[in-house]
Amino acid sequence: MSGLLCACQFDSILNQVSEHTKSAKNPKMKKDQSKISIKDVARELGLSITTISFIINNKAKNRISDEVIKKVEDYIEKVGYKPNASAQSLRTGKSNTIVFMAEDISDPFFSTIAKEMEDLAFNNGYKIIYCSTENKKERALELLSTFKDRQIDAFIITPPEDFEDEINALIAENRKIVLFDRHYNDPNHNYVVLDNYNSCGKAVKSLLEEGFENIAFVGLESNLSPMKERLEGYMDAVKNNQKHPISLLIKFDEVKSAKGKQVFENLLKEHPNIDAILFSTNSLAITGLRVLREVGKRLPEDIGVITFDDRELFELHSPPISVVSQPVSELAEELIKGTLNLLKSRSKSPKLFQVSLPGKLILRKSSMLESGAASGKTK
Amino acid sequence: MSGLLCACQFDSILNQVSEHTKSAKNPKMKKDQSKISIKDVARELGLSITTISFIINNKAKNRISDEVIKKVEDYIEKVGYKPNASAQSLRTGKSNTIVFMAEDISDPFFSTIAKEMEDLAFNNGYKIIYCSTENKKERALELLSTFKDRQIDAFIITPPEDFEDEINALIAENRKIVLFDRHYNDPNHNYVVLDNYNSCGKAVKSLLEEGFENIAFVGLESNLSPMKERLEGYMDAVKNNQKHPISLLIKFDEVKSAKGKQVFENLLKEHPNIDAILFSTNSLAITGLRVLREVGKRLPEDIGVITFDDRELFELHSPPISVVSQPVSELAEELIKGTLNLLKSRSKSPKLFQVSLPGKLILRKSSMLESGAASGKTK
DNA sequence: TTGCTTAAGTAAAACGTTTTACTAAAAAGG
DNA sequence: CCTTTTTAGTAAAACGTTTTACTTAAGCAA
Numbered sequence: 001m002s003g004l005l006c007a008c009q010f011d012s013i014l015n016q017v018s019e020h021t022k023s024a025k026n027p028k029m030k031k032d033q034s035k036i037s038i039k040d041v042a043r044e045l046g047l048s049i050t051t052i053s054f055i056i057n058n059k060a061k062n063r064i065s066d067e068v069i070k071k072v073e074d075y076i077e078k079v080g081y082k083p084n085a086s087a088q089s090l091r092t093g094k095s096n097t098i099v100f101m102a103e104d105i106s107d108p109f110f111s112t113i114a115k116e117m118e119d120l121a122f123n124n125g126y127k128i129i130y131c132s133t134e135n136k137k138e139r140a141l142e143l144l145s146t147f148k149d150r151q152i153d154a155f156i157i158t159p160p161e162d163f164e165d166e167i168n169a170l171i172a173e174n175r176k177i178v179l180f181d182r183h184y185n186d187p188n189h190n191y192v193v194l195d196n197y198n199s200c201g202k203a204v205k206s207l208l209e210e211g212f213e214n215i216a217f218v219g220l221e222s223n224l225s226p227m228k229e230r231l232e233g234y235m236d237a238v239k240n241n242q243k244h245p246i247s248l249l250i251k252f253d254e255v256k257s258a259k260g261k262q263v264f265e266n267l268l269k270e271h272p273n274i275d276a277i278l279f280s281t282n283s284l285a286i287t288g289l290r291v292l293r294e295v296g297k298r299l300p301e302d303i304g305v306i307t308f309d310d311r312e313l314f315e316l317h318s319p320p321i322s323v324v325s326q327p328v329s330e331l332a333e334e335l336i337k338g339t340l341n342l343l344k345s346r347s348k349s350p351k352l353f354q355v356s357l358p359g360k361l362i363l364r365k366s367s368m369l370e371s372g373a374a375s376g377k378t379k
Numbered sequence: 380m381s382g383l384l385c386a387c388q389f390d391s392i393l394n395q396v397s398e399h400t401k402s403a404k405n406p407k408m409k410k411d412q413s414k415i416s417i418k419d420v421a422r423e424l425g426l427s428i429t430t431i432s433f434i435i436n437n438k439a440k441n442r443i444s445d446e447v448i449k450k451v452e453d454y455i456e457k458v459g460y461k462p463n464a465s466a467q468s469l470r471t472g473k474s475n476t477i478v479f480m481a482e483d484i485s486d487p488f489f490s491t492i493a494k495e496m497e498d499l500a501f502n503n504g505y506k507i508i509y510c511s512t513e514n515k516k517e518r519a520l521e522l523l524s525t526f527k528d529r530q531i532d533a534f535i536i537t538p539p540e541d542f543e544d545e546i547n548a549l550i551a552e553n554r555k556i557v558l559f560d561r562h563y564n565d566p567n568h569n570y571v572v573l574d575n576y577n578s579c580g581k582a583v584k585s586l587l588e589e590g591f592e593n594i595a596f597v598g599l600e601s602n603l604s605p606m607k608e609r610l611e612g613y614m615d616a617v618k619n620n621q622k623h624p625i626s627l628l629i630k631f632d633e634v635k636s637a638k639g640k641q642v643f644e645n646l647l648k649e650h651p652n653i654d655a656i657l658f659s660t661n662s663l664a665i666t667g668l669r670v671l672r673e674v675g676k677r678l679p680e681d682i683g684v685i686t687f688d689d690r691e692l693f694e695l696h697s698p699p700i701s702v703v704s705q706p707v708s709e710l711a712e713e714l715i716k717g718t719l720n721l722l723k724s725r726s727k728s729p730k731l732f733q734v735s736l737p738g739k740l741i742l743r744k745s746s747m748l749e750s751g752a753a754s755g756k757t758k
Numbered sequence: 759t760t761g762c763t764t765a766a767g768t769a770a771a772a773c774g775t776t777t778t779a780c781t782a783a784a785a786a787g788g
Numbered sequence: 789c790c791t792t793t794t795t796a797g798t799a800a801a802a803c804g805t806t807t808t809a810c811t812t813a814a815g816c817a818a
Contacts, residue, residue: 050799054776065796143501313692318672436806
């Protein structure tokens with residue numbers, strides 16, 4: 001049937017061939033085989049490629065008659081023509097691609113964010129390329145250098161330590177940059193982060209209300225903003241309640257090693273009066289929970305526990321562990337919304353956006369001395 | 380056939396070269412301001428772009444003098460020139476991009492695989508774009524239709540159910556396709572999967588050796604190959620040992636719901652003699668463990684447990700849960716190695732590869748009745 | 759000398775778009 | 789009836805590469 005439609009003025013030539021090809025069911029077979037281009041569409045409809053281009057880019061209003069628009073759209077729909085993305089990208093300098101440089105894309109927090117972003121971006125015609133910096137500056141630079149020349153429209157970056165200059169350089173080059181998870185308190189940056197300071201305050205307050213007295217903080221030795229803010233949040237909250245802060249900072253590389261377990265064990269020994277611990281990250285908590293189990297501490301009777309970032313693991317733990325949960329969907333939404341706005345704006349200096357979302361304290365048995373009926377309640 | 384007509388009546392008369400138009404150059408200004416192209420390099424060195432192109436593509440041997448090659452390479456290094464990826468892609472039809480369609484990129488199994496692949500691919504000059512099908516056919520089709528027109532070099536696909544025709548269609552279109560995690564036993568497909576059948580056999584054997592007698596299987600109601608193979612592997616292993624199989628298949632959507640918990644609870648009630656359970660997936664095990672805890676079953680005394688896919692959660696569980704672990708690094712390596720080979724081969728029909736890797740049984744307390752010294756041993 | 763080979767390079771077409779600047783015909787204005 | 793405006797389109801340049809087919813000069817054998 002489609003053979004009839006391509007008739008127009010080329011009849012004579014087509015006819016010569018069709019004698020031989022008829023047996024192979026569909027005379028248009030050729031088309032399907034090799035990619036169909038805007039030129040093919042134009043030729044087939046007896047129009048110029050300019051017209052086709054205007055139509056597929058919604059620039060046809062007041063230029064092309066509704067009748068022709070309809071005809072072209074129908075044909076495009078029928079043959080499934082889609083513009084060649086590389087050609088578009090070459091011509092326009094845009095690629096409809098966003099790069100998300102996560103710390104580690106296999107980390108559940110980042111991969112969940114990634115998935116939600118992917119979905120939102122996809123619905124807006126954007127693709128996302130992910131990569132992992134491992135929190136290493138050289139790695140991040142390497143990635144950046146690869147992607148800088150690939151017509152990437154925007155970068156969502158979880159910067160490693162000591163990366164402020166590079167971020168500023170990118171911004172100076174007029175790139176669209178959005179920071180995620182960590183930031184530099186720079187009014188010229190776009191970012192979406194958790195309100196770490198107040199989240200920590202809430203956690204401490206909750207522990208105190210439950211009757212815990214000597215709350216220790218176990219954090220990461222790091223200059224990254226969340227690590228610093230969580231520590232500060234803890235410090236201020238404890239001091240404001242006339243308690244004495246006790247903090248242990250562990251090096252990133254040691255968290256999962258024997259060394260990490262040991263320094264944590266030492267903390268417990270040196271401060272036998274500790275009756276609650278606030279873990280600043282997920283992996284710190286996991287290491288901590290291992291040690292607590294090994295040394296026979298009962299939760300929450302001997303030691304109350306709250307940690308950052310919810311994971312299935314904590315809910316299934318015995319006893320279930322209280323957490324400060326990050327609002328993953330909202331974070332992803334803010335990130336994509338902000339990034340897309342940046343991309344939409346035609347101005348050279350789009351308005352900045354700086355978002356800080358509150359954490360959600362999810363109380364479970366590990367931090368509830370009275371273990372009342374309100375298990376799992378949310379605050 | 381239609382190509383005949385566009386023949387070239389407008390061979391041009393544009394031989395007047397405008398040498399001087401561009402030559403009012405300020406060599407300093409230029410560099411920093413706008414992206415530097417192959418043309419700039421050529422002009423600056425007084426060479427043709429052809430020469431530059433040959434050199435950056437390692438096609439200069441026997442064509443260009445070593446002296447010139449050196450000069451060009453040095454200059455490129457100095458100014459940091461990198462070819463425009465879109466232009467390359469447009470010209471060559473290649474994009475150095477691989478799409479990985481996972482079931483769910485936020486699932487730890489897939490995100491870990493993704494990360495390892497990303498790394499390997501990156502080192503070979505390839506980027507990876509991830510996406511999630513959610514095991515939904517329409518979603519997969521939608522994704523496919525977006526990516527088909529973007530010069531994607533290869534697809535690594537975790538197909539949803541009932542997707543065999545689509546895979547065959549892609550292959551017929553001459554696309555590079557590699558299946559992952561699940562396959563169709565089709566000798567014309569490339570795939571990398573776990574040896575689910577024998578992995579299940581190993582798990583059953585281990586439970587029997589530990590003294591468990593009535594081993595139940597809890598699986599997913601699904602046509603996907605891993606689900607079917609695991610069930611078969613269990614069935615055959617149990618029967619071969621003169622035991623009676625008991626299996627429960629739960630719908631994907633119900634696993635995490637109240638319904639899922641209930642049917643599992645019913646299983647326990649209807650078969651009070653069950654003394655061990657083999658869970659076919661991660662999330663089934665999590666639901667199962669919740670129920671087992673609620674109904675007061677002790678592990679492993681009352682019920683022994685082994686589940687598929689290792690996760691931190693299972694190691695930290697009390698008691699730690701035995702698992703069949705997938706060799707993530709090896710899977711990722713096979714995937715990328717195979718895909719890259721496909722891409723390297725110039726032939727129209729590269730040789731196929733079909734890889735099935737053994738699972739690793741990691742025994743922990745949940746399946747060890749004697750709870751001997753050999754905790755955590757690997758088989 | 760002539761003719762052939764090799765070495766070292768270049769011109770120009772092509773990939774598939776978008777966009778600027780044009781045109782031809784019809785409608786409107788006077 | 790002429791001029792202007794509007795409508796509905798089109799031609800061709802440009803984006804930055806790769807690659808095919810050429811050129812030009814030198815070397816060399818006879």
